[in-house]
Amino acid sequence: MTDSAASRVLVRTEHTLGRITLNRPEAIGALDLGMIQAITAALDLWRDDPDVLAVLIDGTGERGLCAGGDVRALYEQITSGNADQTATFFGAEYAMNAAIAAYPKPVVVFADGITMGGGIGLAGHASVRIVTERSKLAMPETRIGFTPDVGGTWLLGRAPGRMGEYFGLTGATMSGADAIYLGFADHFVPSDSLHGLADALAYRADPATPNEMVLLFDETPEPSALPAARPWIDDAFSADTVAEILERLDARPEPDAAAAAATLRELSPTALAVTLDAVREAREMSGVREALEGEYRRVLWFAHHHPDLVEGIRAQLVDKDRNPHWQPATVAELASDPGADARAYVPQPALFGA
Template sequence: MTDADAEPTVLARASGGLGQLTLNRPRAINALDLGMIRLAHEALDAWEHDTEVDIVLLDGAGERGLCAGGDVRGLAERVNDGRAEETAQFFREEYALNARIAEYPKPFVAFADGITMGGGIGVAGHAAIRIVTERSQLAMPETRIGFTPDVGGTWLLGRAPGRVGEYLGLTGAVMDASDAVYAGFADHFVPSENLDGLRDALETRADPSSPTELVLLFDETPPPPKLAEARAWIDDAFAAETVPEIVERLRALSADRSLSERQRDETRATADLLGELSPTGLAVTLASVRRSRELPGLRDALAQEYGLVMWFATTQPDLPEGIRAQVIDKDRSPRWTPATLAELDPDAAASALAFQPETPLWD
């Protein structure tokens, strides 16, 4: 599959022992479609047993980011047309790529420079060495479209410190480089102006230094993470058992004079945001992140997410409605079903977690 300029939408080239994999849909901030996923698999197939390739590097074309996520317009079309098997096929191949990156037998380095969200986390967040820059913007924003974090995002969210995972998963908050390292979504901060130098070092290394040792030559200490400053109120509010109770705690904290004015504003804004998002998406996301925390591995988290995304895609109106409101019509006025947390079936999350797709994720 190619973009308007007729170039492949994934560029794969090997030089000096470095296999470079570049997502190449810059006009769409390299959003993933099925063709790109297959091209990435083909390159990894070719390099896995190629003795001339020692390291794999993933980056994105253009100045805006590594990857803005998956092709949600295409997802909405498949859901609205009732093409469940095509939807399932996309997720199966995407999740296989996510797992493969995590398990790849050669060092896998990802440059999460610029926007890296949703499906972008799936290809960068499970790499062996994850690089962020001062331009990085990382997020799992699925609740904004009435959906739930996937691509192994709940595996990462479940292992973030304290209740940061619940906070990031429910709100879809954007992390800068400092927050991404703090939350466990990245490993190293490298200024964007040094990425070319790091890329050259990985390709032309004159000694058998490990990729990590080379990265450390370019690594710098990022500023203090904002998430660390907010941990006290995040841990307090997002430890509550249900989403309505989280909102209730946030409202109470917004009136707590022991907090700074900025913290009170943050808790108030967070409560307001949760009141605007899909009640179903929020409840399922909270349950999914917490259950992922108890799972033994990434593949188990991906299997859980696969069941959830197929539950949304085949039984829930909020997913296509959220994509319509945020991406297609852009009226930012989704009509959720149900409309409020008070109207949500208390067993909704349990029903979602119990859902069994017709075609399993792993054969």
């Protein structure tokens, strides 16, 4: 681990609690390879340590836990002809996501503020997932011509009704209450109580488990508006294709349905089709690890074989002209099975070995 990574990820123990704090507030905790390696090393260190009974992951700063992966670095790798390096980053990140999901000790995560993309990979698979009144969760990958990953398709595939398709395709943002309703989080704790909760997790022996401890701080958030939106979302996003989803949205009277259609028409048609395919594939899978393998196929296909990822990052984060030129430009121009190539792609090296 480099000194830079050590400064961006603060690792220490407080009594029986292992603590991992993302310390990159200027980038809202955006993950680079060194940070991922530092987090993984800490988890490996504490896995069999009898003095560490639980792990807490949080972030510094007021803006959020983690805004995602370092997509600028991804852009530079691909445009400089080093797309092969992307497998190293994604392989390390997905191994970390799988380790959190299967960790033998309770992992508590404070998804306070912005928690998106790679941040969902940290928070969404933990055993105790905390949101606050400041939480803003999302899988916004389609906004850059990409597809949800870090095990996000596993979570989206298990959301109520067709909420997974809706949030996966549109990249819409969830509040803390939304995240609990959708299965992305477990407890709502006011942000000003997080410090006290962290101290309790480290030093209090009763209640005996982190989940029980959190209940001492848990409050009931304002109700999510999502259940009321289920009729139009389930109707439209149960369609077989992106084109049919748009047709159904156009036929709905709800203003939010029209807004969703407008959003989809701005995004990469290929990214939408691949994402729809990925969420539905993950819905039938056995666990996070299998979902990560499906995502790995798709993200490396984008990195090696499709221009929309680079174009989306360019338009949103490099040139910032917000004017991407997708290929193809419209949903009507998609092939009959537009997700087939990404679905069948065989990445090298394999994610979890042969």
